[in-house]
Amino acid sequence: MSTRKWTIRACAGLALGLGIGFGVADAGSFGERFGFGTAATPADIAKIDIDVMPDGRGAPPGQGTVDEGMRVYNDKCAACHGADLGGVKGTGAAPLIGGRGTLDSGKPKKTVESYYPYASTLFDFTKRTMPFDAPGTLTDNELYAVVAYILNKGNIIDKSTVMNAKTLAAVKMPNRNGFIFFPGGGGHRPDVRNYR
Numbered sequence: 001m002s003t004r005k006w007t008i009r010a011c012a013g014l015a016l017g018l019g020i021g022f023g024v025a026d027a028g029s030f031g032e033r034f035g036f037g038t039a040a041t042p043a044d045i046a047k048i049d050i051d052v053m054p055d056g057r058g059a060p061p062g063q064g065t066v067d068e069g070m071r072v073y074n075d076k077c078a079a080c081h082g083a084d085l086g087g088v089k090g091t092g093a094a095p096l097i098g099g100r101g102t103l104d105s106g107k108p109k110k111t112v113e114s115y116y117p118y119a120s121t122l123f124d125f126t127k128r129t130m131p132f133d134a135p136g137t138l139t140d141n142e143l144y145a146v147v148a149y150i151l152n153k154g155n156i157i158d159k160s161t162v163m164n165a166k167t168l169a170a171v172k173m174p175n176r177n178g179f180i181f182f183p184g185g186g187g188h189r190p191d192v193r194n195y196r
């Protein structure tokens, strides 16, 4: 410990009559080991490193069809999001389709179909959070399938499209050009790195 730190500590103690160092003496302890926890293994990291980017980076292997997705949807999503994908009142589950062209009206209806700029967001969000009552339970094949089903119901992809890492990245969402590029949050969020 440096003499200076002791001096500051002594002065603070004297001035207040408390003898507390205000943490000044701890400033040099960054990077110290505390003797608990274990280093994350690549497998630990892989479990939570599941983000899928618009260009397909991070999309897992696997695939699914619209028909397979219909079965997944009816089994695991329809109770809350509705058989017609319009949402069921009281569940808090949003309509997933519709609303196209309403965003600049007085009554914007934001859905996957009308709002999402990238299909990867649908895959990523669903994998992370849905079904609401059992997140993390769908296989990647089921996820690709249910994504294909929702996009087909939103008239965004053909019924014959097989969804996989490549076709997911190739989907052109209706609102893909509806966002403005706002580098660094216009100077307010220098920690956010935007890119196209």
Ligand code: HEC
Binding pocket: 072, 073, 076, 077, 078, 079, 080, 081, 091, 092, 093, 094, 095, 096, 110, 111, 112, 122, 125, 126, 130, 131, 132, 133, 138, 146
């Ligand atoms: C138990 C009810 C429930 C089930 C089952 C469920 N969801 Fe949801 N879902 C919700 C709720 C509630 C929200 C809103 C969550 C929020 O705002 O944080 C939501 C939100 C979503 C959204 C985001 C919608 C938006 O407006 O951006 C998507 C996409 C979605 N769910 C897909 C699915 C899929 C696909 C399934 C089936 C695999 C599913 N959900 C099953 C309740 C459910």
